[in-house]
Amino acid sequence: LSPSTLVRLKAKWQQEYDAWRQRPLEDQEVVYLWVDGIYVKAGLEKEKAALLVAVAALSDGSKVILAVEAGVRESTESWSRLLRSLKERGMKCPRLVIGDGNLGLWGALANVYPEAGEQRCWNHRIVNVLDRVPQKKQAQVAEWLRVMMYAPTQEKAEAEKEKFQRWCEGQGVEAAGKVLEEDWERRVAYYGYPKEHWVHLRTTNPVESPFAAVRLRTSAAKRYKRVENASAMIWKLLMVGEPRFRKLNAPELMRRVAAGATYVNGVRSWGEAEENQIAA
Numbered sequence: 001l002s003p004s005t006l007v008r009l010k011a012k013w014q015q016e017y018d019a020w021r022q023r024p025l026e027d028q029e030v031v032y033l034w035v036d037g038i039y040v041k042a043g044l045e046k047e048k049a050a051l052l053v054a055v056a057a058l059s060d061g062s063k064v065i066l067a068v069e070a071g072v073r074e075s076t077e078s079w080s081r082l083l084r085s086l087k088e089r090g091m092k093c094p095r096l097v098i099g100d101g102n103l104g105l106w107g108a109l110a111n112v113y114p115e116a117g118e119q120r121c122w123n124h125r126i127v128n129v130l131d132r133v134p135q136k137k138q139a140q141v142a143e144w145l146r147v148m149m150y151a152p153t154q155e156k157a158e159a160e161k162e163k164f165q166r167w168c169e170g171q172g173v174e175a176a177g178k179v180l181e182e183d184w185e186r187r188v189a190y191y192g193y194p195k196e197h198w199v200h201l202r203t204t205n206p207v208e209s210p211f212a213a214v215r216l217r218t219s220a221a222k223r224y225k226r227v228e229n230a231s232a233m234i235w236k237l238l239m240v241g242e243p244r245f246r247k248l249n250a251p252e253l254m255r256r257v258a259a260g261a262t263y264v265n266g267v268r269s270w271g272e273a274e275e276n277q278i279a280a
Contacts, residue, residue: 010232017068017232020239025066026090031258032057032200032248033066033094033116035105036207037073040230051234052082055206056094059258061251063206065242066091068235072104079108087112095257096193098204100124101183120186121204122149125179132176141176149202153265154191193257195266196250210241 034057037050050073054066066086071078096117099105101124109116126145133141144164151157161180168177190201200206248254262269 013236014232017235020235021067021069021085022089024090025086028056028064028066028091029059029258030056030066030091030094031059031096031254032197033097034204034206035079035097035099036204037071037102037105038207038211039073040234050078051231052078053207053211054082054086055210057200057206057248057254059254061248061254063242063245063247065210065235065238068231068238070231074102074104076104076107076111079105080111083108083112095260096189096201098201098206100204101128117189117192118186119189119201120183121202122187123203123205125183125187128179129176132179133173137171137173145180154188155265157188157191191263191265193263193266194250194253194268195263196253197248197257198266200248206245210238210245 034055035053037052039050050071052067052069052071052073055063056066057063067082069078069082069085071082093113093116096119097109097113098119098121100121106118109118122145126142126149129145130138130141141164144160148157148160148164151160161184164180165177168174190198193201256268
């Protein structure tokens with residue numbers, strides 16, 4: 001493409017992106033929300049700039065991108081600005097928000113959607129634990145953590161955690177056990193949702209996977225001179241891929257979750273009123 005054609009395309013994408021960022025969201029019934037900060041080569045500074053991304057699972061089981069904003073990944077202010085924008089445009093509180101251990105994100109969530117459930121990403125924590133273990137033991141520990149992560153009940157996951165922590169004490173790597181303990185309750189929050197959805201809820205993969213294709217284009221490209229140009233370009237790439245996003249398993253359960261149904265170890269837990277209604 002000629003330079004003039006590229007200039008026109010980028011200008012058009014910027015206009016579309018600006019309009020998309022202001023669109024109303026009242027009709028989007030968000031059940032789960034994955035959020036993450038993705039670093040890309042952008043801006044005049046030598047450091048990479050972060051794009052704050054939010055991907056939602058709607059009540060029909062489909063996944064859509066709700067936000068792509070330039071910001072600081074560790075900043076409560078940046079995350080608060082993104083979440084407030086979603087709320088001001090009509091997005092109701094999601095049932096569960098999935099993210100990494102970033103304190104800025106969770107501080108912002110407490111400010112804007114304090115009633116939302118929180119699920120911390122297992123993949124990020126596994127990396128943190130492995131960093132505290134000698135390299136020759138890492139394969140063994142990684143497998144142990146996967147067993148823990150995929151345990152069929154919260155009780156079995158906690159039993160594996162306690163066993164692992166005792167092993168850490170015997171191996172002189174107590175720090176690994178302490179890191180695993182951090183945010184534990186938030187990492188097992190998915191047990192309170194349908195087991196059919198667990199594969200989607202344990203990690204922030206729904207955000208990271210679409211960026212694999214984006215990085216193929218942004219890593220090889222020259223550094224963007226303006227963060228705004230990078231945001232519009234990456235947004236356009238994500239929009240092209242959005243129709244191919246995988247739907248959630250058992251989408252028929254999403255409306256139940258949206259309505260506030262409770263689950264214990266992934267199985268529907270009926271309240272007394274519901275049980276009486278069934279009996280009648």
